[in-house]
Amino acid sequence: MRFDYSQELEDYRAAVRAFIERHGPGARKHVGVRAPDPDQVPALRAWVARLYAAGYLGQTWPAAYGGRPGATIEHTFIVAEEIARARTWGEIGAGALAAGAVLAFGSEAQRQRYLPRIRSGEDLWCQLFSEPGAGSDLASLKTRAVRDGDHFVVNGQKVWTTNGHHADLGYLLARTNPDVAKQAGITAFALDMRTPGVDVRPLREITGTSDFNEVFLDNVRIPAEAVIGEVDGGWRVANASLGHERSGVSARAVELYAQLDDLVELARRTTTAAGRPAIADGATRQRIGRLAALAHVTDVMSKAVRSRIANGTEDAADGPLAKVFFSEVNLAMTECGVALQGVGGMAVEGDRQAYADGWWQDAYLYARAYTIAGGANEVLKTVVAERALGLPRDKR
């Protein structure tokens, strides 16, 4: 298998890189899917609009909605990779996810209504799926939506809603029929987050930052035209969306490589007992060497997945497998980064003693999120066993 790219794609990559360098909002303070500070939001909306306008986001959409003719999923990957390489901001929130759902399942009116505002950065979206009682077992969600004339009245609670506090719209799953199999009674909605009865309460993560929220829905009235797809057909809509969370695959490998470079730099700068740089120490070299090998495997794996996606030969286990692997390598790498700093590894962002302003400490804590969010590793491994290896289904 070969992973090199056509000249066209290489040129494209160079253009994207130059664009980000020239117009981009600069490097972020933290790794991962994080929420910006409120005062950054206006500038980031403008940046998102710029990315769409330049054809770097939404390029595979149908041309009628602003897509770029000739664009392929390969181009999408390249943009995501370059954003990761620059450690800068891409789209804020769940816009791409919502757009995918609207394009695949929405009405023409919905497309006209939502897509342009995603492109202009006017509407930021969040994903209102998880609930306190429904995480891995998403289909057991309890938030109720009851028909009332040309509206649905929604009551319930969502949780872990990343960017909920910045979002203009929410991509919501709610139960419209409690009397059928749990997957069969769910409906997807586009929820205006400013509707009365929507109460967004920020939560704080273990990193100390506030990226996700709880969202309480108290007699929230959603017009029936905001139903995405069919009533009671939401499980299909959601599954298609979750399948779309895959352009991150190769970007994460890039992220890992960047982190590996940092690790080597860190090992150059820290000294061991003998007063030598850690990078000269045999055990450290071996450890970093092993991580480099793992990063490389992650990269190769993601490139394979990426090319299968491009060819349409993707396997249902590809995404889960790549995510599990990446997240475990990432854990080991951040652990190594903190350990190399010795007692200095305790100093965090804002402390004078902190190396790289606490980047590693934050990354170490955030590494846990990758093993939980978007499918916990234990559950994904089960999926891999069943889908990739054909093992019998677990009673879930």
Add this chain to the structure above:
Amino acid sequence: MTREPSTALPVPEPEPDADFRARLREFLAAHHPGKPPKDPGQRVGWTKAWLATLFDHGYAGPGWPREFGGMELPFAHQVIYHEEAARARVPGPLGTGLNIAAPTIIKYGTQEQKRRWLAPMLRGDTVWAQGYSEPEAGSDLPSLRTTARRDGDEYVVRGQKVWTSHAGDADIFFALVRTGTRDSRQHGITYLVIDARAPGVQVRPLRDLTGGQLFAEVFFDDVRVPVANRIGAENGGWPLARTSLGHERAAGALNQAAMYRRVLTELESLARERGQLADPLVRDQFVDLEIRVRIMRYNAMMTIGGILARGDAGPTSSISRLLVTAFEQDLHEFAVDLLGPAGLLGKSEPRAVQRSRWLTGFLRTRASTIGAGTREIQLNTVAEQVLGLPRDPGMPPR
């Protein structure tokens, strides 16, 4: 907290009975059978002779009742016994009867059964082998299919056992057989003692992955077994299958730790000789094993201390197998890695390192996490029994 942490004590030193230790040490030295014969066939006879010597001098069965030839030692003395036996490097038991069948017989056998079976087993006159596993019943033992049909004062046994260790040397099989309906599971199992030479018994040796012949398949083709050979009630065999005698097993816990201490030190010497101890990664892996081997000993002390102080072995005894099996696998694999290509040479090669012991160990220890309950089952058991996690519907009953 789910469990009260134990504050056990280390094995009391000075030792409780220096006199006993001295006497035992003297006896073992005086009667030591010397180096084992190379031929595996002769080794059985050699071991039997040693077991008879122990028995005849009253030094067999430290935890067994006196009535059946045992020593009936208090627990602290049993610890000493095992320490001295390990120190003298005398042969261990033959077959699996002493450790597995004997406690069941002692607890649940009739007076007549005890008289008939225990002393000859202890003396090494009869070798016992365990016929539990079947081709379709391993972890899920309650699904076993070998049947025993009642016919007057006999059972007629029909079916197949597999992975039966020492079956080739065995005089007697202790087996679990189905007397209930097909789907009676653990409620229809009976514990039978079967003469290995009875008509219809056929043993076919299997070659294990080391190339040796440790275990065999055993076929029962309408073998007639007297009802008098049943231990416990008909259909009441399941609860008897895992009987232990007090804390007998824990008494040897320190020896296992000591044995692995010795093995690790030997590996270290080998690495030193080969000039590999300067490699930081090699050192680091030795550190890892060093920590584990010492903890194994500390754990044994905790278990033994707990038994002595409170009569309770505590959680350290439940986890010890998980620790030890992982350790012996990692140790041997590390040894083979350390030797590189030389580690791959078989016994017969003149260049083989230490008669290929590390390679053999690497292969042999694959069984550590399979035999006597697989690692997965062990983990489930610990999670359910010690931590009280909800039962997995797929787990066999206790």
Add this chain to the structure above:
Amino acid sequence: MTGGASASAEHDELRQVVRKFLGERSPSHAVRRLMAAGEERDHEVWSLLAGQLGLTGIAVPERFGGAGYGPAELAVVLEEMGGALLVAPYFATVALAGQALTASADEDAMARWLPGIADGTLTATLAVAEESGAWDLAEVAAAAEPAGGGWAVTGTKLFVIDGHTAGLLLVVARAPDGLGVFAVDGGAAGVEAARLDTLDPTRALASVAFNGAPAVRVGVGRDTAAWLPQVLDLALAALAAEQLGGAARCLDMAVSYAKVREQFGRPIGSFQAIKHKCANLLVDVECGRSAVFHASAAAATGQPDAPLAAVLAYTHCSQAFTRAAKECIQIHGGIGYTWEHDAHLYLRRAKSSQLLFGPPARQRARLAELAGI
């Protein structure tokens, strides 16, 4: 204290008393209040802990106002404190400074400071690490010079536990005749201390700069190299006990949650992926218990393998605790990733305890040396 079954019973009793006290006085919300306020302790809790329970004096000899117990009993107390994440200068005062003064065998120094430690009126700490952060005596650059009748200390110490609040700082510094330990009053002129912003908000670390700070030498007439390393080993064993308490609590939280959290219509603890994690953690925790028990017993009875046992317990418990804290988060899923859940406080404590005395690789290298590898 004599050995035998009575010691076990006494330890159990001590454990129960401390556990009950901490359950009432240092529950999660109290820990969080202190943490948020950046306070080093709750004064009322401290005075009860010192006065009513006598915990600050537990390892102080009786003639200096303590209970006269040793490392084994201290380990029991620290295990409980680690489980509760108690925010207090206990580890620095009792495990570090208290044990250092006792080990110095300096009658004057003991008479002067131990009674204050025992009755809780004096908090203290030991300052060893400098730029590299390692507790390595060879790397000490701070200097002590004779000044007037006493000494003057100059240099900067980093990652000093409770260094900005301690009433007494025992500073390891180089005197003209070699390494020494120097007692400096926390409020003395020429001492400048500032709390560092670190991963673990439940344990304060400070940088302390000494600029000709007036000092008294501790352990005069004795070769410092003969007793100070022993203090560091006692500190390792003590920290291991604290880590064990933390690890056991993480396991406990994970197991309790796995029993009640349902997904797919059954408790997540019935899934083997979760069961096996928990069983493996139990192995780690029980091994830690054995290692800590052995290390503290070896220290208490002055066994020759005490240093090795200490490094071993610390190395194992460091790993066990971080692993338990990480799995605890994982088993809790999204809720475990929140600031409001306590799981991350344990991860923070675990990771920083693992690094507190320098990079883990150095401890492992030392273990190799001690074990003759």
